Amino acid sequence: MTAAGVQSSPPGAVSARLADRPVVASLRLARLYLLSRRVPAALALLVALGAFLWAALHWRWNVAGGAAAQALIPLTIETGAAAVIAVSTHGPFGDPERATGRWLPWLRLAAAVALTGAAFGALAAGAAGGVLPGGTLALLRNLAGMTGTGLLAAAAFGGAFGWIGPMAYWLATESVLAAHWTTPWIWPARPPHDRGAAICAALVFAAGIAAVTLLGARDSGRRPAPD
Amino acid sequence: MTAVADAPARHRPPRAGGAATLTAARLLRIELRRSAMPWILPVIAVLFWFDSYRFSGGAPPFWVQRTFWNMGQGRTFLDFAPFVAGAAAWIGSRDGRRRTADLVTGAVWPRWAAQLAAWAAAAIWAVGAYLVFVGVMFGVYAYQEGLQGSPPWWWVAVGATAVAAFTTAGFAVGAFFPSRFAAPAAAFGAFLAVIVSDQNGFRDTSGWPLILPTNANGNYQPVSGIFYPYLPDLPIARVMLLGGLAVVAIGVLGLPARAGSGRLRAAAALVTLAGVAAAGTASVLVRTARLTPQGIAIPALHDAANDRPIGYTPVCAQAAGVPVCLNPAYRRYLAEIAADLRPVLAEVAGLPGAPIRVAQVAGRYASGMFEDQDGVTVTISGTPPVLRLPLDVFNTLPSATPGSTGQFDQEMALLSVHEFVAGNGVGTAAQQAVQAALLQHAGMPFAAQPQALEIFGLPNWAGADLQGLVVGSESAAGPGSPRGPVYAAARRFAALPSATRHAWLAAHLAALRSGQLTLGQLP
Numbered sequence: 001m002t003a004a005g006v007q008s009s010p011p012g013a014v015s016a017r018l019a020d021r022p023v024v025a026s027l028r029l030a031r032l033y034l035l036s037r038r039v040p041a042a043l044a045l046l047v048a049l050g051a052f053l054w055a056a057l058h059w060r061w062n063v064a065g066g067a068a069a070q071a072l073i074p075l076t077i078e079t080g081a082a083a084v085i086a087v088s089t090h091g092p093f094g095d096p097e098r099a100t101g102r103w104l105p106w107l108r109l110a111a112a113v114a115l116t117g118a119a120f121g122a123l124a125a126g127a128a129g130g131v132l133p134g135g136t137l138a139l140l141r142n143l144a145g146m147t148g149t150g151l152l153a154a155a156a157f158g159g160a161f162g163w164i165g166p167m168a169y170w171l172a173t174e175s176v177l178a179a180h181w182t183t184p185w186i187w188p189a190r191p192p193h194d195r196g197a198a199i200c201a202a203l204v205f206a207a208g209i210a211a212v213t214l215l216g217a218r219d220s221g222r223r224p225a226p227d
Numbered sequence: 228m229t230a231v232a233d234a235p236a237r238h239r240p241p242r243a244g245g246a247a248t249l250t251a252a253r254l255l256r257i258e259l260r261r262s263a264m265p266w267i268l269p270v271i272a273v274l275f276w277f278d279s280y281r282f283s284g285g286a287p288p289f290w291v292q293r294t295f296w297n298m299g300q301g302r303t304f305l306d307f308a309p310f311v312a313g314a315a316a317w318i319g320s321r322d323g324r325r326r327t328a329d330l331v332t333g334a335v336w337p338r339w340a341a342q343l344a345a346w347a348a349a350a351i352w353a354v355g356a357y358l359v360f361v362g363v364m365f366g367v368y369a370y371q372e373g374l375q376g377s378p379p380w381w382w383v384a385v386g387a388t389a390v391a392a393f394t395t396a397g398f399a400v401g402a403f404f405p406s407r408f409a410a411p412a413a414a415f416g417a418f419l420a421v422i423v424s425d426q427n428g429f430r431d432t433s434g435w436p437l438i439l440p441t442n443a444n445g446n447y448q449p450v451s452g453i454f455y456p457y458l459p460d461l462p463i464a465r466v467m468l469l470g471g472l473a474v475v476a477i478g479v480l481g482l483p484a485r486a487g488s489g490r491l492r493a494a495a496a497l498v499t500l501a502g503v504a505a506a507g508t509a510s511v512l513v514r515t516a517r518l519t520p521q522g523i524a525i526p527a528l529h530d531a532a533n534d535r536p537i538g539y540t541p542v543c544a545q546a547a548g549v550p551v552c553l554n555p556a557y558r559r560y561l562a563e564i565a566a567d568l569r570p571v572l573a574e575v576a577g578l579p580g581a582p583i584r585v586a587q588v589a590g591r592y593a594s595g596m597f598e599d600q601d602g603v604t605v606t607i608s609g610t611p612p613v614l615r616l617p618l619d620v621f622n623t624l625p626s627a628t629p630g631s632t633g634q635f636d637q638e639m640a641l642l643s644v645h646e647f648v649a650g651n652g653v654g655t656a657a658q659q660a661v662q663a664a665l666l667q668h669a670g671m672p673f674a675a676q677p678q679a680l681e682i683f684g685l686p687n688w689a690g691a692d693l694q695g696l697v698v699g700s701e702s703a704a705g706p707g708s709p710r711g712p713v714y715a716a717a718r719r720f721a722a723l724p725s726a727t728r729h730a731w732l733a734a735h736l737a738a739l740r741s742g743q744l745t746l747g748q749l750p
Contacts, residue, residue, distance in 0.1 A: 038407055045408060076419055083411040090407050157266065160317060163411035164270050167309045167418060174422065175278045175302075 026103075033107045042088040043118055046081055050122030053077045057130030071133040072174075075188055077126075078143050079170040081119040083163035086150025088115060089217040090159025098216070109213040116147050116205075138192035145187050145201030146170070151208030159217030251344065254336070258348035263317055267310045268356050275360050279303045280367075287624045289556065290376040291452045293368060298379050299447030301440045303361055304386040304393075305421045311353040311390055312397030313414030318349050319398035323405020328485070337487030339495060342480050346398045350391050357390045358383075375556035376452035381462035385440050388469040393417050395473040402480055432594040437523060438513040440465050445594045446523040449619035453556045454589035456533050458522035467509035474502030520591040536589070547572040551585040557618055563625050563632070564616070567639040570669040575647055578732055580740075582607055582614035582647075590620035603684060604651055605642040614643060622684030637679040640669050645688065648739065653691040656713050657744040663696060663709075663717035664728075673709045673717065716746045723750060 034040070055061070056073045089112065091097060097104065120143055124136055132139060146166040153165030176186045183189075184196030191197075279297040286292040297303045319342070322328045331338055361383055368374045397413040404412070425441040432444040438461075451457045481487065481495025516525045521534055541552035544565040549572045551565045568585060575581040603622070606615045616639075618624070625632040644665050649658040667673055680693040698711030709717075720728065731750050738744050 041406070041408060045412075072422060073419075076415075076422060079418070080411070080415040083415060084408065087407055087411050157270075160407055160410060161263075161266065161314075163313055163414055164267060164310065167313070167414055168270055168274055170418070171274055171306060171309070172277055175282050179282060 029103060030107065030110075034111060036092060037088045037090070037111060039088055039111060039115065042084050042115060045084045046115070046119045046122045049077050049081050049084070049119075050126035053123055053126030053132075054129035057127065057132060060130065071188065074127075074132055074139075075142060075170065075173075078123065078139065079146055079166045081123060081143060082146035082150045082166035085112065085115045085119060085147050086154045086162025086165060087159060089151065089154045089162055089212055091217060104216070105213050108216060109209065112147075112151060112209055112212055116144065119143060119147070134192045138188075141192070141198050141201045142188050144205040148201070148204035148206070148208035151212045152204070154217040155208075155211035155215050157218060162217065250336075251340075254341070254344040255347055258344045259351065262345075262348045262352055264311070264314050264349050264352035264356075267314050268352070271307055271310050271356065272360065274306045275303065275364075278306050279360075280364050285626070285628060287626060288372060288374050288559070289449060289453060290368070290374045290378050291447065291449050291457075293372070293374055294379055294382070295443065295447060297364070298382040298386070299443040300425065301386065301389070301421075303364075304357065304389040305425060305441065307353065307357055307386075307390045308393040308421045309414040309418040311349075312393045312400075312417035313410040315346070315349045315353070315394045315397035316401035316413035317410040318345055319401025320405035320409045321345070321401075323402070324407070328405075337491050339481035339486040339491055342398075342402060342486075343477070346395065346477065346480075349398060350394045353390050353394045354387050357387055361386065375558075377457075379447075379452065379457055381457055381459045382447075385462045385465045385469070388466045388473070389440050392469040392473040392476075395476040399476040399480055433516070433518075435510060435513055437461060437516055438465055438468050438510060440469070443596055445518050445592060448522070448590070448592050448596075450520075450590045450592065451522060453554060453619065454536055455521040456535075456537065458519075458524060458529075458533055460525040460528045461513070461516065461523045463528050464509045464513045464516075464525060467512075468506050471502045471504070471506030471509060474505065475499055476502075478502055518592060518594055522592050541586070546585065547576055549576075549583060549585060553587040553618070557587060560618070560625060563635070564618075564639060567636045568614075568643060571640050571643050571647075571665070574644075574665050574668055575732075577729070579736055580607065580612055580647070583611045585614045585616065588615040588617050590617040603638070603642060604686065605646045606651070607646050614646070622682070634682055637671060637675070638682050638685070640666060640671055641676075641679050641682075641685075641689075644669065645692070649688070650740065651686065651688070653688040654695075655742045655744070656695060656746045657716070657739060657749055658742070659692050659695040659713045660716035660720060660746060660749055661732075661739060662692070663713065664721035667717070667721045668725075673714065677709060712746055716749050720749050 053074060056077065061073055089108065120140055123139055123143065127136065127139060134142075146169060149165035149169045150162045151165070153168075154162030157164055170188075173186050173188050176183075177189050181189065184194065184200045187194075187197035187201045189197075279302045282302075283293055283296040286295060291299075322331055322338075328338075331341055365378055369378075397410075397417065400413040400416070401409045421441065424439045431437070431439075431442065436442055437444070437446070446458070446461050478495050478497075478499030478501075481492060482499065484492075486492055486495065512525050512527055515527065516523050518524075519534070539554055539556075542555050542558050542561055543550045543552040544561050545551070546565040546569040549568075551561065551568060553561050553564065564585075572582070572585075603617065603620045605617070607613070608615065621635065621638065623631050623634050623638070625635045644662050645654065648654065648662045648665065654662060663673060663676055666676055666679075671679060677693055677697050680689045680696070682689070695713040696709050696711070696717075698713075723731070727750070732739075735744065
């Protein structure tokens with residue numbers, strides 16, 4: 001048994017000279033970051049949720065109840081998409097990554113925005129299966145707002161528990177819809193062109209993006225997250 | 228002395244079971260300390276307060292009505308389900324996420340046993356928190372709000388079992404699909420299940436959907452806990468189903484080859500089958516459910532002792548010399564009801580068939596959400612006649628809600644006078660006119676009567692009486708003002724001196740009740 005070959009790079013690895021190039025290094029960094037956040041799996045789940053929405057609208061799956069109930073399944077799917085985005089902020093490296101990752105805030109920002117865009121694309125494509133209550137505008141507003149709640153929850157409880165935000169928000173919303181409240185903070189209850197609801201959802205999304213960009217998910221820094 | 232007596236005493240070897248129990252207790256203690264479940268409890272607490280407690284605040288102060296939303300429709304466990312499922316999935320996926328499954332497979336304890344310790348810790352946290360939250364809410368209800376009747380303990384048991392079932396299902400998802408996305412996937416699945424069952428619980432009034440713990444149709448109505456005990460039949464079936472599903476999930480965890488020895492896996496298979504049997508039996512039993520006046524009864528689970536009414540000593544007040552007696556749970560309404568009935572009873576005092584007593588009676592279960600879907604039925608029956616009030620069927624009781632007291636006052640007078648003049652059917656024109664005149668003298672002006680006849684929950688005769696009183700003057704804006712021949716006759720009759728009106732009624736009441744009189748025959 002010899003040590004021959006121990007120092008050779010694994011197949012597919014970037015050579016040292018190539019890696020010195022800034023563009024290649026940046027791309028490699030981005031790729032590794034996305035892999036560490038399980039973004040490919042997140043994208044697959046978002047596509048699956050889009051397909052689920054398509055099926056729900058195409059075959060008119062529905063539940064009993066009035067107009068609010070008609071939007072129940074689409075909104076639940078949007079909640080699921082927001083939960084997936086929030087969970088993708090979970091990082092496995094903690095302190096070492098924070099200490100050495102100069103580009104980390106930008107990577108977090110780019111990943112969160114890109115995943116939100118991808119989620120919107122997947123769900124908008126899924127909405128082609130039938131008539132989505134509220135249309136694409138309401139979809140964008142609701143998804144952005146719920147994603148904001150998820151990112152805020154990720155910053156507060158940890159990336160792995162980011163799904164708590166959208167779930168809690170939607171459960172509270174479901175009660176409020178039944179009680180016919182009309183506050184703009186419950187944006188799914190408002191019409192798609194409602195300015196107040198759009199502003200509230202945008203504020204929550206911006207707050208979530210800012211929290212995840214600047215602080216990161218709770219478990220990626222000094223503050224320990226639950227096991 | 229015998230050889231047996233000389234033989235040295237043999238000590239029993241130390242019991243291995245005791246050491247195993249101690250080790251299991253230690254393992255459970257470690258899992259309880261490191262469980263992720265407590266982290267989500269503050270979020271659930273906030274949601275529980277907002278959704279389960281706050282949204283049930285407007286209901287009348289009876290256990291069965293105040294807890295209709297959070298227990299009857301299952302909001303308490305609905306607030307728990309997605310979160311405990313997601314957190315349990317995170318806990319269950321621990322070995323897989325950390326790539327330590329191989330390590331724990333080779334440990335002294337079988338993998339299934341170690342998983343059971345982690346699951347038990349998660350379930351203890353989840354169910355314990357559920358019981359604490361519900362206990363605090365019930366404490367506020369009992370000591371701060373003074374609710375009447377009895378708490379729905381069986382529904383608490385159903386909720387606790389549901390929380391355990393969702394915890395177990397989430398744990399199994401995490402164990403079989405170890406990923407960071409297992410938690411949101413389990414939460415999403417639980418969320419979808421409870422939301423869909425919650426919505427469909429409004430619609431289905433019979434058959435297997437009754438097993439859904441969010442379905443309040445025909446099994447959570449105001450007569451329970453006050454006049455009759457809550458029937459435990461349906462809750463028992465629900466506990467069987469949810470408990471069975473939880474046992475299935477636990478058993479399935481022990482089926483893979485890495486879970487333990489062959490004997491252990493055989494035991495896991497038996498556990499799985501037992502769970503399937505329990506859940507299947509519950510599903511079959513619920514199809515035999517039938518509606519009784521006391522609630523949903525399942526013959527195989529029914530105890531006839533639960534059909535016996537709850538005994539009570541009525542509380543009474545006087546109204547125009549007539550005793551008005553209620554169940555003590557309704558004591559707070561006694562003065563209001565006596566005041567409402569006083570002018571009505573004074574108007575009819577001494578007439579044939581006039582009630583000499585007013586008594587509260589129990590309503591009856593109906594197949595939907597509420598008792599007596601056909602409307603409130605006040606009756607005068609018996610010898611001597613007694614006015615019987617099913618107060619639990621009333622759509623509105625006096626409360627802090629604006630307008631509720633006024634509506635109740637109108638409803639009480641209207642129902643009593645209609646029953647006295649026309650019984651429970653649609654009144655003839657003459658009966659409608661006399662009813663309107665008596666109501667006018669009982670404190671309900673003619674102008675207010677059309678609105679009173681539109682109160683939600685009144686029997687069908689109210690619509691016909693309204694048509695007779697307003698004769699097409701109603702519009703989208705409201706019922707319109709009284710006019711037409713019935714109104715004219717009512718005004719004429721009401722204008723008579725009290726003694727003349729009373730004497731005419733004493734002479735013609737039998738003919739009036741039997742529908743033989745026409746408007747023209749009224750004085």
